[in-house]
Amino acid sequence: MTDTSDIETADRLSRKRARMIPVLAIIFLAGQAAYFSQDRAERLVDHVKIGAWLVWVLVLLALLETGGAFIQSKRVRALINDESTRANCQRAYVIGFWSAMGTGIGLYVVAMFEQVTAREAIHLIVTAAIAGALLMFGMLERRAHRDG
Amino acid sequence: MADALRNRLRELRGDRDLTQAALAELVGVSRKTINTVENGVFVPSTTLALKLARALGRPVEEIFFLDN
Numbered sequence: 774m775t776d777t778s779d780i781e782t783a784d785r786l787s788r789k790r791a792r793m794i795p796v797l798a799i800i801f802l803a804g805q806a807a808y809f810s811q812d813r814a815e816r817l818v819d820h821v822k823i824g825a826w827l828v829w830v831l832v833l834l835a836l837l838e839t840g841g842a843f844i845q846s847k848r849v850r851a852l853i854n855d856e857s858t859r860a861n862c863q864r865a866y867v868i869g870f871w872s873a874m875g876t877g878i879g880l881y882v883v884a885m886f887e888q889v890t891a892r893e894a895i896h897l898i899v900t901a902a903i904a905g906a907l908l909m910f911g912m913l914e915r916r917a918h919r920d921g
Numbered sequence: 922m923a924d925a926l927r928n929r930l931r932e933l934r935g936d937r938d939l940t941q942a943a944l945a946e947l948v949g950v951s952r953k954t955i956n957t958v959e960n961g962v963f964v965p966s967t968t969l970a971l972k973l974a975r976a977l978g979r980p981v982e983e984i985f986f987l988d989n
Contacts, residue, residue, distance in 0.1 A: 780951065787951060856950065857951070857958075858954075916962065917962060918956070
């Protein structure tokens, strides 16, 4: 049996995560728009930007895979990431996969007319996959909390 | 076409005067999961269906049934 306070804590944190994740996805996407709108060169600042993107990617992947709430007890984390959340996460991964496929196919077509570097292609495909998965996960979680 | 799984969870929970949070506590899942099962948004695993049946003191087929 689980403490009622654990249920309430998990409910509150899960709602907060459902609100936060789409915001994170939009901030992440907006950051990429800034990245591609500027002329890229091999300056130190460009390497810092690429490094920052990589950190973003790793943090967001960790958030998707673990569900976050790292400082909570094991029981609260288990409640936050129970089977309905894991099902939503699986559906979000599917959307992430198709976002990556769509972006990859689009880049393949664009590469017929314009030079696309491997780094740009990887950047766009990974960004699309993560943003797609995050937005879908956030949407599913928000819907799950609705009418409750 | 796959048959839709329906349930009487809300009704049976109400019969026992349990809130979603109280039932969630009994079976060890989040309140959100109970809510999504009741709304037909989420199809629970066999394990969770059996836990719900045990918590409500009803056979699982009385709680969950196919649409047709």
